[in-house]
Amino acid sequence: MTSLPEILLSVTKSKLSSLASVNNISGRSKMKKDELADALLKYITDPDQLKSSLLVTDEEEWTLFESLLREPSIQDNSLPYGDYAYYLERGLVVTYFNDNKFYIIMPDEVKAAAEQINMQELKKGRSRRQISYQYILAAVQLYGVIEPSKLIEIFNQQNDEQLTEQELTEYIDEMLVRGQSIALHDGYIVNSYLVNDEGDKDILALRASQKDKPYYVPNQEEFLRYADETYFEITPQLIALQQYVLAELCNDEEMVEYLIDDIQLACSKGSSIQDLIYEFESRNIHFKTAMQAQNTVAMLAEIHNHTRMWSNAGHTLVELQELAGSNEEQELLRLVGSQESPQNSVPKVGRNEPCPCGSGLKYKKCCGK
Known part of the structure; x- marks a missing residue:
């Protein structure tokens, strides 16, 4: 069935009401089923309305549209729902299964409306x-x-x-x-x-x-x-931490990859060192020695200082310091000093204070033994 009038009359009034809502059909709440079908037919096959709908499509949606214009139907059981959901919600395509095969078609009337659009302008x-x-x-x-x-x-x-x-x-x-x-x-x-x-x-x-x-x-x-919400700069500091964690704390490459992703995200939003340590705790990655804790905190501080942050309008703390032309380092995170000798640079921890490794124990009962 490729005729839009037949398709519209074959579905329930509830489905027609849903299509009318998405397409902002005026007066839809008072319409009977055949009136909804007529109003939708007029709207969906209006070249100007179709053009407006197509203008905002993404690349996957547009590619599918061009394919549907050329083909009577497309059979693809692996077609992502996100590629055709926009069209389906607006009545521009119809889907069905036959012999466990998924098909998607564009009604003839929609194709006819598309032929009236200036494609170069679109x-x-x-x-x-x-x-x-x-x-x-x-x-x-x-x-x-x-x-x-x-x-x-x-x-x-x-x-x-x-x-x-x-x-x-x-x-x-x-x-x-x-x-x-x-x-x-x-x-x-x-x-x-x-x-x-x-x-x-x-x-x-x-x-x-x-x-x-x-x-x-x-x-x-x-x-x-950055239009890709998963994108971020892979800095040398992130790479160094990833290599250290894999070598010293956890050999699960996938878990460590996600750890690094979340640490970068947390830093970009200005999270504290304690929040960064929590990313280890939540994955049951624990420090076995005080040296491991010290090295990790040192690396986290370096990552923090070299991560682009919202609060700094996309700059890193190091870049802002350089732009200011100042020798003052008050904004930089200095919980630790040089990474070359972290054992001498981590702030002293009281023996009755929580251990910096994140174990939850007092320092004297954990890494301070």
Whole structure:
């Protein structure tokens, strides 16, 4: 069945109501089933509405759309749900199983509507949005929070075709509708990670910590890497800790890889050394000697000082110190001194204080024996 009218009439009224809600069909709550089907048919096959829907698609969705235009159907049991969910929720495609095989089709009427769209113009609009979306995502990943004017400044410094405030507002609204990991707060674009049950406390604190600090703005290629929320710089300090942990504390490579990822993430958000030690504890990675604890704390301090932080507008503490042109090191984390002789540089621990290895025991009962 590839006829959209037949498809719409074959589903339940509840399903039609859901499609009407996603497509913002006016007056849908008072419509009968056949009225919903007619309204949806008119909306879905409107070339202008279809163009608007396609403009905001990501690369996987767009690739699937082009394939569906060419093929009567696509059979692929391994097709990720995320690649076609957007179309399915809007009635632009239909899926079904036959002989345990998964099929996806685009109704003939949708294909006919697509033929009326200027594809060259559509592709240009999509390309413009995709690069803008990437800048927005990269900014909230690298800085946590940013003013729209600053984002426009960064974009326009790195691109010939200038971004306007109106465009940025439109693109942000589109990303919010699509559930991207951004939010708006008091005129700022923020990482959705900062939106929590504690209200705007974290956002306001981050804005205050960034005040008067210069932004770290790498070249376009490096900047856009941050659009991938899993991306971060693999610094020599992270590599050194990973190698040390594998050699001395834990030989589970996968666990250590996740440990390093979480330590970097925690550092980027300004977590304390105690929070970083917890990452070891939560994985049951324990220090067997005082030397191991001292070496690890020394390395964690170095990682902390060389990690790009939201609170520093993307800079590391070391970079900020260099930019300030000061010999003062008061902002750098100095729980330890030189890594070359950590046994002489870890602060002294009272024998009745908690052991720095994180065991939960007093120092005299643990590494201080």
